Amino acid sequence: MKRSHVIRLHPTPEQEVYFRKACGVARHAYNWALARWKDSRAEGKWAKIKDLKAEYNRIKGEQFPWCSEVTKCAPEQEFRHLGQAFDNYWRMKKEGTLPKLTHPRKDGEEGGFPRFKSKKRDRLSFYLANDKFSVAGQTIRIPKLGAVNMTEALRLQGKIMSAVISSRAGWWFVSIAVEVEHDVPTHNGGAVGIDLGIKTLATCSDGVVFENQKHYRQTLGRIKSLSKGLSRKGEGSQNWGKHARKLAKAHYRIACQRQDTLHKMTTSLARRYALVGLEDLNTKGMLSNHCLAQAVSDASFFEVKRQLLYKAEQYGGYVQLVSQWYPSSKTCHACGWIKEDLTLDERVWVCEQCGVITERDLNAALNIRTEALRLLTDVPVVASSGHKFACGAESAGSRCVESETFCDEAGTRML
Ligand SMILES: [Zn+2]
Incomplete structure (x- = not known):
């Protein structure tokens, strides 16, 4: 199992100058390859990424001598990234799922076509192959650079696969991917249903409620005042730059607080329960809704699902996704009666058939649990964790393996 520690x-x-150079070389290689690909298309040919890479390596000594100042991993990995970007584009084109554009692109390409990387807009990052660095205690050694200090030692044990160095909100981070030995433990926990919400983060069928964090709102106030301040500075001026960095840090802080809450919640669920029932919400469709509150909580719906999928695998449990069309709020958990005209502001569930009175979200969570158990026993298949489990529309197990570049628990959150 591949896991990463940030x-x-x-x-x-x-060393920071070196990092910036390496990111610049990486970006240049990507943009060079994309430009060459477009040139060859204009001539009526379809260039292959591996041919472009060979051409780059042939001419780089003469035309881009500065690229030898940094590790050769930095440009090389970009050819793979471009290849992936093209693969995604062709796949979406074939499936007819290319993103629709509200405004035509300046370069005249379709939505989903690879873009040139921008120094301002895109996140700075570069890749290191596992033979190009070594980790010992709280230092990472990189050729042509020496030892760089890390805020903590690598916590994962196993074979080191690769690393990515990147910048965020003015700080530098390394994400080290490690192949860890993983024996699937046998989980003895029971089943739980989770109703994700906007007012509260989540309500579980065992009655536990995870609140949306209040401190998050405090930081939001700071963001508002900083954004206001920024708009009063002349764009591009020294003061503007200083202010923009402060704003980036405040945004980053919010992201970290949110992540911290989500990680604590998903870990506690994955540890306690062998089966987690979760609504499979249509996050893309909901994002197109203009209501901000919904979009914000929406992002965490997706994140909760992603975290639960890989943590369930880690602890030997299983996540059963319940269709978004399943009427979890409108059904009575006790007798199964369905109330068709349930409105959003009815916070308490009152069953007109059996008379049961429950909190609305708890009723939904109980229904999700029941539905998850039903789906589980309906079509038994073997999940990737080796357990005999049922499976909904998509295999939850196989999805966990893909989540490669994410830190566990808290990662490094120093603010
Ligand atoms: Zn009832």
Whole structure:
């Protein structure tokens, strides 16, 4: 099982210059390859990424001598990234799922076609293959650079696969991917249903409620005042830059607080329960809704699902997705009666058939649990964790394996 640990770095000013150079070389290689691909298309040919890579390696000594100042992994990995970007584009084109554009693109391409990388807009990052660095205690050694200080030692044990160094909100981070040995434990927990909400983060069928964090709102106030301040500075001025960095840090802080809450919740669920029933919400459709509150909580619906999928595998449990069309709120958990005209502001479930009175979200969570158990016994298949389990529309197990580049628990959250 591949897992990653994200650790903040303390580079010296010289090391930071190297990082920026390496990110620049990586971006240049990507943009060069994309431009060459477009040139060859204009000539009526379809260039292959591996041919472009060979051409780049042939000419780089002469035309881009500065790229030898940094590790050769930085440009090389970009050809793979571009290849993936094209694969995604062709796949979406074939399936007819290319994103629709509200405004035509400046370069005249379809939505989903690879874009040139921008120094301002895109996140700075570069890749290191496992033979190009070594980790010992709280330092990471990189050729042509030496030892860089890390804020903590690598927590995962196993074979180190690769690393990505990137910048976020003015800080530098390394994400180290490790192949960890993983014996699937036998889970003895029971089943739980989860109703994700906007007012409260989640309500579980065992009665536990995870609140939306209040401190999050405090930081939001700071973001508002900083954004206001930024709009009063001349764009591009020194003061503007200083302010923009502050704003980026405040945004980053919110993201970390949110992640922290979600990680604590998903870990506690994955530890306690062998089966987690979760509504499979249509996040893309909901994002197109203009209501901000919905969009914000929406992002965490997706994140909760992603985290639960890989953590369930880690602890030997299973996530059963329940269709978004299943009427979890409108059904009575006790007798199964369905109330068709349930409105959003009815916070308490009162059954007109059997008379049961429950909190609305708890009723939904109980229904999700029942539905998950029903789906589980309907079509038994073997999940990737080796357990005999049922499976909904998509295999939850196989999805876990794909979540490769994510840190566990808290990662490094220093603010
Ligand atoms: Zn009832």
